[in-house]
Amino acid sequence: MRWIINLDEGLGWLSKICGWIACLAMILMAANVFYDVVARYAFSNVSIAMQEMEWHLYSVVFLLGIPYALRTDGHVRVDVFYNNWSDRTKAWVNMIGAIVFVIPFAYLIGIYGYSFALDAYNMGEGSGDPGGLPHRWIIKSVIPFTAFFTATAGLNMVTFAIRVLAGDKTYSTEHSAGGLA
Numbered sequence: 001m002r003w004i005i006n007l008d009e010g011l012g013w014l015s016k017i018c019g020w021i022a023c024l025a026m027i028l029m030a031a032n033v034f035y036d037v038v039a040r041y042a043f044s045n046v047s048i049a050m051q052e053m054e055w056h057l058y059s060v061v062f063l064l065g066i067p068y069a070l071r072t073d074g075h076v077r078v079d080v081f082y083n084n085w086s087d088r089t090k091a092w093v094n095m096i097g098a099i100v101f102v103i104p105f106a107y108l109i110g111i112y113g114y115s116f117a118l119d120a121y122n123m124g125e126g127s128g129d130p131g132g133l134p135h136r137w138i139i140k141s142v143i144p145f146t147a148f149f150t151a152t153a154g155l156n157m158v159t160f161a162i163r164v165l166a167g168d169k170t171y172s173t174e175h176s177a178g179g180l181a
Contacts, residue, residue: 004162011156012071018149019068022061029057048131056139063146067153087164090171095161102154110147117141
């Protein structure tokens with residue numbers, strides 16, 4: 001059982017790192033938007049590269065926020081039913097959901113995302129706009145990168161459910177704390 005605890009805590013740590021990176025990207029995105037607004041309206045200066053950086057950073061926020069949301073139970077589901085279930089029922093639902101949906105979905109996204117990023121790299125794809133960002137493969141490579149961390153978060157859902165079923169953890173204490181601490 002100790003190896004499950006270590007695996008669960010290690011996988012949880014990876015998801016929290018994803019959450020920290022998503023938070024950092026959100027702060028950078030807010031600073032980028034602030035710069036764009038000030039540059040445009042105060043100085044009549046528009047930077048295509050900075051505008052494109054906004055959606056690059058938003059992509060990082062969204063994609064790396066997924067593993068963190070899975071770890072902290074912040075994802076979407078029908079909580080009207082889920083909240084009233086026992087921890088054992090929640091554990092079974094989460095375990096089956098992770099094995100049947102999260103991990104296979106992450107695998108598919110990883111396989112297709114890798115091809116997507118590799119094609120962009122091989123083409124030397126960049127922005128279609130003058131003054132835009134080059135090397136579009138960099139942001140596209142976040143897709144398979146995130147698929148890996150989503151799969152680890154799915155595995156973390158399984159290990160956490162095993163710990164709940166063993167009586168080592170509960171959903172109310174672990175996930176209500178949430179946070180990036």
